[in-house]
Amino acid sequence: MVNVGFICEGKTEQEIIESTNFQDWLNRNGLRCVNPVFDVAGSGNLLPHRLADIRDTLFRNGANIIVIITDLDQDECITVTRQRITQQDSQVVIVAVKQIESWFLSDSTTLRRLFSDNTFEFINPEAEDNPFATLKRLFELKTQRGIGTKPMLARRMLKYGFSIENAAQHPNCTSANYFLTKLQTLASAN
Numbered sequence: 394m395v396n397v398g399f400i401c402e403g404k405t406e407q408e409i410i411e412s413t414n415f416q417d418w419l420n421r422n423g424l425r426c427v428n429p430v431f432d433v434a435g436s437g438n439l440l441p442h443r444l445a446d447i448r449d450t451l452f453r454n455g456a457n458i459i460v461i462i463t464d465l466d467q468d469e470c471i472t473v474t475r476q477r478i479t480q481q482d483s484q485v486v487i488v489a490v491k492q493i494e495s496w497f498l499s500d501s502t503t504l505r506r507l508f509s510d511n512t513f514e515f516i517n518p519e520a521e522d523n524p525f526a527t528l529k530r531l532f533e534l535k536t537q538r539g540i541g542t543k544p545m546l547a548r549r550m551l552k553y554g555f556s557i558e559n560a561a562q563h564p565n566c567t568s569a570n571y572f573l574t575k576l577q578t579l580a581s582a583n
Contacts (some may be wrong), residue, residue, distance in 0.1 A: 395458065395580050398427040399453030402439060402463040405493050407432040408547040410462070414556045423580040427456040439463055441481070448481070459484045462493070462499055462572075464469075485575060493526035494543065497550050499566035501560040507553050508535040517565045 397419070409415060410430045419426055420525065420569075431447050433439060439461060451459055480510045481487075498504070498518035505513045508531070521527050525543055532540045540546045560569035 394423055394425050396425050396427050396455045397432075397576070397579070398448075398454070398456030398459045400431045400433060400439070400444065400447055400451075400459060400461045402433060402435065402461075403493075404432050404434075404544040405547040406462045406469035407477050408544055408551060409493070409496075409555075409557065412551045412555075413552065414554075418556070418558060419576070422577055427451055428452045444481075449456060452483075456580070457483065458556060459513070460576070461486045486580070490522050491519065494528055494546070495519050495521055496557060496560040496566060496569045497546065497555060498524050498526060499561075499569060500550070501551050502559050503550055503555045504531075507532075507549070510535060518563065519568065520568055 399407075399410045401410060407430050410426065415575050416426060429450075431451075433443065433447070444461075448459055459481075463486065468568070495518040498515040498521065501514045504515070505511055513535075515527075518524060528546060532538060540549065556574055557569050560566050561573045563569070
């Protein structure tokens with residue numbers, strides 16, 4: 394069993410990591426989540442000098458590896474985002490393209506359930522500059538209801554069955570697929 398500490402850019406990522414669905418997936422794949430799951434409240438806080446104490450806490454709590462989850466946002470490319478955070482020993486940086494909410498757009502199974510639309514599919518979720526705004530429009534159009542804040546959307550998606558596994562199966566959501574594949578590689582390497 395590999396012990397993984399998670400550092401999240403925001404509350405949405407933290408909600409996903411702490412979800413029962415994801416915790417079950419970790420266990421099935423030989424991984425264990427080390428508590429607490431940290432929310433650093435913004436990508437600007439994902440800098441080496443701000444992460445040192447968090448990393449120390451996770452290692453003291455038994456982490457073998459630390460996974461940082463952040464959004465690409467307006468960075469030019471994933472490499473730029475990773476360089477800003479910098480590489481550290483026993484650390485992996487996962488970058489959601491463009492934002493973590495693109496993973497929600499990729500989970501057709503859950504959105505079909507929420508929209509009562511058995512044919513719904515979003516073709517290119519990672520091409521959306523602002524997937525949260527896209528989801529907001531879709532929810533208003535399909536359900537005549539808003540979605541509130543990003544963490545509220547995350548809780549709603551999770552309640553209706555969102556899983557990174559579903560998102561990773563979407564042919565145009567490579568960052569979710571990379572995330573799960575990278576975690577499985579970490580498990581098999583130990």
